[in-house]
Every structure is written in structure tokens, then in C-alpha cells.
Amino acid sequence: MPNQLFRVLYVSRNRIAGPLDQLKSEVAGLLATSRINNARVGITGALIVNSGFFAQVLEGPRKAVEEVFEAIQQDGRHGDIQVLLATPIAVRAFPNWAMAYVGQSPRHQDALAWLQTETDFHTGHLVGERLYSIVMDMAYAEEAGDVA
Ligand SMILES: Cc1cc2nc3c(=O)[nH]c(=O)nc-3n(C[C@H](O)[C@H](O)[C@H](O)COP(=O)(O)O)c2cc1C
Numbered sequence: 001m002p003n004q005l006f007r008v009l010y011v012s013r014n015r016i017a018g019p020l021d022q023l024k025s026e027v028a029g030l031l032a033t034s035r036i037n038n039a040r041v042g043i044t045g046a047l048i049v050n051s052g053f054f055a056q057v058l059e060g061p062r063k064a065v066e067e068v069f070e071a072i073q074q075d076g077r078h079g080d081i082q083v084l085l086a087t088p089i090a091v092r093a094f095p096n097w098a099m100a101y102v103g104q105s106p107r108h109q110d111a112l113a114w115l116q117t118e119t120d121f122h123t124g125h126l127v128g129e130r131l132y133s134i135v136m137d138m139a140y141a142e143e144a145g146d147v148a
Pocket residue numbers: 030033034035037038047054056058068071072073074075077078099
């Protein structure tokens with residue numbers, strides 16, 4: 001069922017080298033591209049970035065999610081991609097965001113530190129569930145303006 005709604009959550013290692021400014025401008029560019037492409041094919045989701053890794057939720061018609069995720073996997077700006085969730089869904093969790101950019105506040109960056117320190121990127125099902133709930137909290141906190 002290519003039109004079945006589908007969700008993917010993955011983490012990857014950030015391969016963008018150079019100073020923070022460069023990371024910021026690369027991320028701004030990829031968010032702009034993502035929002036245009038995703039809106040066209042019906043994908044919504046959220047992206048988390050820190051200096052070490054990316055985490056991203058993609059939701060939408062299964063075929064569209066698979067095609068965009070295929071392109072994302074070819075992107076040299078990251079590597080070691082690990083899929084934590086890949087599942088059909090009944091409803092979207094991020095209906096309002098072609099690609100939300102979340103997790104930049106100090107509190108949220110602290111909330112993500114465990115991903116590197118505790119797992120050293122050896123992830124599994126439990127990590128997926130935990131990370132998914134953190135991404136959701138971040139997205140909703142940011143929409144509510146509660147980002148301290
Ligand atoms: C961490 C990360 C997340 C990305 N997320 C998306 C996305 O949600 N949608 C998208 O179209 N491209 C995304 N990209 C960019 C794709 O890898 C690719 O550059 C883009 O789809 C090419 O689009 P274009 O053919 O329109 O230039 C992402 C790249 C990275 C590194």
C-alpha cells in the first residue's frame with residue numbers, strides 16, 4: 001500500500017566539518033530544500049541537529065517517505081545511519097511541520113546528551129522509543145514557545 005502513512009526515525013553521525021557557522025549554514029540550506037521537497041510529496045517531520053549527530057522523523061505516504069529517505073541516505077553530510085523506527089501509522093504526529101527544526105535550546109541539547117554518552121551510537125528499539133518521545137516533546141515545546 002504505497003499510500004499507507006508511514007513513519008521513519010533514524011539517527012546518523014554528522015559529517016559536516018568546520019566551524020559552527022558552517023554547520024549552521026549547511027543546516028539552513030538543507031532545511032530550506034527539505035521543506036520545499038517535503039511539502040511537494042506530503043512529508044512532514046522534525047530534524048534535530050547537534051555537532052555530533054542528526055536525528056530525524058519523516059512521516060507521510062509510504063512511497064514518498066521511502067524515496068526521500070533513499071536520497072537522504074546518499075547524502076555525504078552524514079553517515080552511519082541507523083533506523084530506529086520504521087512503521088505504518090494511523091495519524092501523523094507532526095502534521096504542521098514540513099520539517100520542524102527542534103532541539104536547539106540548551107535544555108534540549110542536555111536532554112540529548114545521553115544518546116552519545118550512554119549508547120555510543122549502539123542503538124536499539126528502546127533507544128528509538130526514548131528518542132521518539134524526546135523529539136515529540138521538543139517539537140511541541142517549541143511550537144508552544146517553551147524553549148528555555
Ligand atoms: C540530516 C539530513 C536530513 C535531510 N532531510 C531531508 C528531508 O527531509 N527532505 C528532503 O527532501 N531532503 C532532505 N535532506 C537532503 C537530501 O539528502 C538531498 O540533499 C535532497 O533531497 C536533494 O534535493 P534536490 O534534489 O531537490 O536538490 C536531508 C539531508 C540530511 C543530511
